[in-house]
Amino acid sequence: MDRPESPDPLAGSTRDFLTRPEPDLAAKAVAFSRWHDARIGFGGFPYAKRLTGAPTPRAALRLLDGSLQEGLNFSSQDYLGLASHPAVKAAACAAVGCYGVHSAGSSALAGEMDLAGPVAAGLGELLRMPHVTLFPTGWAAGYGVVRGLVRETDHVVIDLLAHNCLMEGALAATRKVVPFLHLDVAHARQKLAGIREREPQAGILLVTESLFSMDADTPRIAAFQDLADEFGARLLVDVAHDLGCLGETGGGQLERQGCLGRVDLVIGSFSKTFASNGGFVGCRDRAVHDYLRYFAPPNTFSNALGPVQLAVVAETLRIVRAEEGGVRRTALLRAVHALRGGLVAHGVKVLGAAAPIVPTYIGSAAAGRRAVKLCGERGVLVNLVEFPAVARNASRFRLQVMATHTPEECEMAARVVAGALEEAQAAEAPGEPSAA
Ligand SMILES: Cc1ncc(COP(=O)(O)O)c(C=O)c1O
Incomplete structure (x- = not known):
């Protein structure tokens, strides 16, 4: 019997597996599992990652395929850096x-x-x-x-x-x-x-x-x-x-x-x-x-x-x-401005206003999946948000900044993110100028 073709890891969304008109409730899970495996096989799968230590500005994440991504961590929510205080x-x-x-x-x-x-x-x-x-x-x-x-x-x-x-x-x-x-x-x-x-x-x-x-x-x-x-x-x-x-x-x-x-x-x-x-x-x-x-x-x-x-x-x-809270809030905003400024300087579209979350617009799901893999390989750990968590073709990175990130780390991350987005978008439309 022919094996069914593996799903395209750059296509589809979790929404495709929400319902399935079959009597077995698990049928949708089986279909989802094949797509999930294909996405893990593509590499750099950005979900269900496990931290190997504390959520600090430099960290290591274990991916579902067993690989380790290490580097600047913009994927944890610890805005004032208090988790390790x-x-x-x-x-x-x-x-x-x-x-x-x-x-x-x-x-x-x-x-x-x-x-x-x-x-x-x-x-x-x-x-x-x-x-x-x-x-x-x-x-x-x-x-x-x-x-x-x-x-x-x-x-x-x-x-x-x-x-x-x-x-x-x-x-x-x-x-x-x-x-x-x-x-x-x-x-x-x-x-x-x-x-x-x-x-x-x-x-x-x-x-x-x-x-x-x-x-x-x-x-x-x-x-x-x-x-x-x-x-x-x-x-x-x-x-x-x-x-x-x-x-x-x-x-x-x-x-x-x-x-x-x-x-x-x-x-x-x-x-x-x-x-x-x-x-x-x-x-x-x-x-x-x-x-x-x-x-x-x-x-x-x-x-x-x-x-x-x-x-x-x-x-x-x-x-x-306490006074320390104010000092940390100032440090957080300094890091946020360094990150947003660095991204914008590299031509990346950044959404909203200065806040601990820096949403970085990407667009297509495929570009987002390619870009998040490249970022991880290059030592910048970020979260990818895709449809249906956001509108279709409105994928974005959600970079989460901590008061303990230095402006230099933020500028370094901005450079890596911009490069990854440019490459991912170029891969989308071969021959056309890329728009990171
Ligand atoms: C706006 C908003 N409200 C509520 C929650 C839920 O918070 P918790 O993670 O403590 O369950 C979140 C977390 O994702 C959130 O972003």
Whole structure:
């Protein structure tokens, strides 16, 4: 019998394997597995990589084919470089001595440790919000707050590019999920006005992010809160990528836009700046805070943050709010400007504004797959984002900068990335001038 041809590793996307009209549920997985193997065989497969040490500016990653890529690391999220900070590591060790290693219960029962109190209070001060609920992960916080508050008669009016946790929460809670064009206040207003006209009594959650990670762009947050107030909706803002690492005192885009303490609900993650798994929801109403503890499913049906996670967040939060936090934020922005400047100087299209994520536009999936392989071989470790995480033919690198990257390292990385993109794009269209 003829063996079926191996799939083209430069074509297709995960979307092709989402559904398959066969009675065996595993059929789609079998088809996916062949494509996945073909992509691994191509080399430089950019997903499911494993770090061999700490997420520092120089690191080594083990790829699924067993090979090792070593070099400048722009693929880890540790924006202020706190994951290897001596005081943070010491706090983690001390917590093990005191509390052991496990939370042993959900926060709705007896799993939350008393370390959670100061963590929630410190976050509340940073956000200028009186109430903070902790969650096992940022994803769980996003999913949990939407699923916890919204019922099937309610509407979720949500930025088209909002994070998966928010979208999944919305889709699980109601069929009335209404996307608006990315960052577009006027379009959101149109949606809210339409809902209010048809259903004056419906509950509405308006959802956006303070820094969108695929595009490094930011909405006008006060305009969204005004809109929510005008239409009797509640605004939820996801601050996962900027809280702690941007803003004069670490208050992120909320602080930069004078919105600290002004929005109804805030969700965030510890996994980008606070060196730990975990997430939180900040709110202005004590009633909502109490309600979420019991009605947000991840808080009732999943274990609370463990002692090491809480101790790490307590210590990183202390650093973020101390003078050292400001010094690290300045170093982060210096590195970001060096990287963005270097990329632009080499003719690379960089999206958005200065932030710890530097999205570098590529275009076709094939060019992205070739370029990420070349970068890894040349000692620059980056993440590739492809359709359906972004629009079709809008592949990009997502370079994640740390305060501990030097400007020289950023300039070196920019040179390598630009060269790899130029070669990959030239391979796309032989004979035509390349447009890196
Ligand atoms: C905007 C946004 N919200 C929430 C999350 C989820 O955070 P966590 O990694 O802590 O689950 C992420 C992480 O990818 C994110 O980018």
